[in-house]
Amino acid sequence: MLEIIVGLYTLYTFMKLYISFMQVGYINQEKRKDPVLMPAGKYLVAANYAVAKEKLGIIETFVDYLMFLWWVFAGFAWLSSLLQVDGDVMSSVFFLFGFVAVNYAVGLPFSLYQTFKIDEGFGFNKMTLKMFIVDALKSAGLFFVLGGAVFAVLAWIISSYETWWLWGFILMFTIAVAANLLMPFFMGLFNKFSPLEEGELKDAIVDLMNKAGLKSNGIFVMDASKRDSRLNAFFGGLGKSKRVVLYDTLLEKLNKKELLAVLGHELGHFSHGDIWKNIALMGLLLFIAFYLFGHLPESLFIQMHVSPYPGVQIAMLMLLLPLLSFVFTPFMSYVSRHNEYAADAYGSEMGGRENLVSALLKLITENKAFPKSHPLVIFFYHTHPPVLERLKELGYDASNVVIEEEKREEPSLPNDGIFTYMDKEEK
Structure with a gap:
């Protein structure tokens, strides 16, 4: 069974990497063509920003794959050997804290590089290192209290019920819905309203x-x-x-x-009930995840040299959830794109078509959002239709608009051998 799961995760990783490489190549080609929706300088900056993020994502995807292999072949057994805590619930909570802490430590350099190198280099980041650390400590405190409580209840459910996957799904779905209501409170811990x-x-x-x-x-x-x-x-x-x-x-x-x-x-999203549709889709994904991962055979855990106690089962669910989400992503993205078109139509009726078009043009320019993506990226990941298609649906044809030239805003970032913002021809 372990061989099958590793094989599926390997295929999932390969597909993610392939899509990312195709996106990098596509944007590098498109940025050499005539600009659309924004002046040439900003068009090039938006392309370079998209490529920089994608290249960082490629490295992060590869590291995630190595971490997955380490967890299933050695990591779970190593972490279990460190914990000498009586009781399934407490041992599970400590195990999961360790699991999350290791993954956070591995992902932290990527977060720092994204924030203080890429985002800052392209003029987005305004956060200081002190603010980053304070935010991280607040998040850790919230996770320790709330995450620990959720882990404890879920571990107790697994220990108490044979059909734990069903009750676990009900618990997590309820928490996910409640999080939508409590989100303003949590955001208030980080921002002033x-x-x-x-x-x-x-x-x-x-x-x-x-x-x-x-x-x-x-x-x-x-x-x-x-x-x-x-x-x-x-x-x-x-x-x-x-x-x-x-x-x-x-x-x-x-x-x-x-x-x-x-x-x-x-x-428009509220008027069309899109929020409830998204909650229903999320619930469907959670239900399938809990059902599938709630029926993993005991032989799998034996192959990983651990006993199938609640902490390991929950960690395995967390480890495999991205794989299942990837399978569902195209369908969920398609539904979301359909909803966005309908919301655009509603917004144009409420606020004026020309005003929505003007706002979209400003949003992509200020957010340095490159207006083009590879078809595979759109198929898998785009929850919003390509902005060119949205504008076309609103009656704005970018091919008939002449974009005035302006001075390029190329960010001055170090060439560290990993991220190259301009190729030799453009230099």
Whole structure:
């Protein structure tokens, strides 16, 4: 059985790497062509940023594969030998803390490089190292308290019930739904939320929500700019009352009409019940995962030189969940892209088609989002349709628009032998 799982994980890793290499090659070709949607300088920067992230992802995927092999062939047995704790529940909690800690330590250099080299080099990151450490400590504290409680309950369920996979699914699905409601609270531990000032914008947002049949549960501005310069906004809550959160960066870059068009798009998701659809899809994935991994044969654990106690079973589920998610990703991405088109149509009706188009153009430019991707990347990963297709659906044909040239904004980043931002021809 172990050979089968390793074989499937190897195939999954190969496919991820193949898709990433195809994406890098595709963007490197497309960035040499005439720019679309943004001036040449920004077009090239967006391409280089996408390639830099993809190359880092390639290395991270390979390291994840090595870690998977280490865990199943030696890591689980090694970690189990370190723990001498009585009781399935407590030993499982400590085992899982160790499992997560090792994986976090291995992934930390990638997170640091992404934040302080790539994102900072391309003008996104505003976070200091001190802020990064403080955020990490807060996250660790939350995980220790909440994650430890979840691990303990799940371990108790596995120890107590033969059909633990069913009760475990119910527990995790309930927690996932509750997390949507509690997310503003958790985000408040990391960011400051200030009520939007009284005025035309606030009144217009309230009117927009009333038209959609929703009530405002508060309109807030989040100080996102202290960490990142990207633009975003979102609604919180699952009922008729919604908490509106606007990034301060979004308020700075979009005018009132553009902002209302973006919020109209988001309201379209609520109007069409997309939030509940996403929760249902997530529930289906969790159910299948718990069913499959809840029936792993005992011989598998024997091959890994560990006993099948709850901690190892939960860790195995966490280790294999990305593989199962990858299989479901194309379907979930397709559904999401379909929903985005419908939300765009709703947003254009609520806020004006030309305003939504203008907002999308600003968003991709400010977020340095390269407007093209390889078809495989779109098929597997894109939860939003390609921006060129979205704009075309809204009546904006980029092929008929002449983009004015401007000075290139090439970031000055070190060539460390791993990431090359411009090839020799462009240099």
